[in-house]
């Protein structure tokens with residue numbers, strides 16, 4: 373399907389980017405992305421994916437909007453306090469780009485429900501704040517061979533990886549099991565940096581550019597504006613992908 377006149381206008385400033393164009397834009401319009409978490413990382417991820425024209429966003433989060441969220445979770449505001457985050461997120465995203473489809477999923481991600489919640493997504497984005505849900509997401513990524521864009525933040529620092537099992541390590545190869553120490557202290561700008569890069573990696577994959585982060589983890593230290601990469605290796609003893 374060729375782009376409509378409205379779409380050509382909305383996306384005019386990206387259609388002319390080398391390696392983008394109408395074919396890439398149409399491909400984006402057919403894509404479904406599962407975004408796990410509508411908080412600090414989910415905010416820039418959802419805003420940039422919606423603005424760029426990803427056709428269907430499945431947003432999963434079971435939290436309610438609280439005052440302590442508002443230093444970083446720019447999808448929400450004081451008028452939405454107490455609302456489900458997925459409802460607030462869907463409203464913000466729909467106001468930005470009413471042409472895309474949004475499915476709010478007001479549930480916690482667990483090993484039992486993760487496959488059903490993820491549905492027919494082409495790409496998974498990890499904007500979560502807890503290890504059990506991250507591992508539930510990872511198990512589906514490994515089982516279905518889906519790419520997973522991982523992000524994590526604390527304070528002035530963050531990390532980012534593009535995992536595509538079985539071609540790369542999976543999240544269980546590199547993250548421990550267990551339970552996180554809560555709550556993590558973090559600045560909104562840190563979430564903005566890492567979440568924006570997650571969105572960019574996702575968009576590059578969806579239009580067929582691939583990812584420049586295959587087989588490595590990027591670390592960003594905002595105190596010194598320094599980026600580092602470490603090589604990721606698949607663990608032969610991984611309890612999730614080791615036998616595949």
Ligand SMILES: [Zn+2]
Pocket residue numbers: 541542543544545546606607610611612613614
């Ligand atoms: Zn693994």
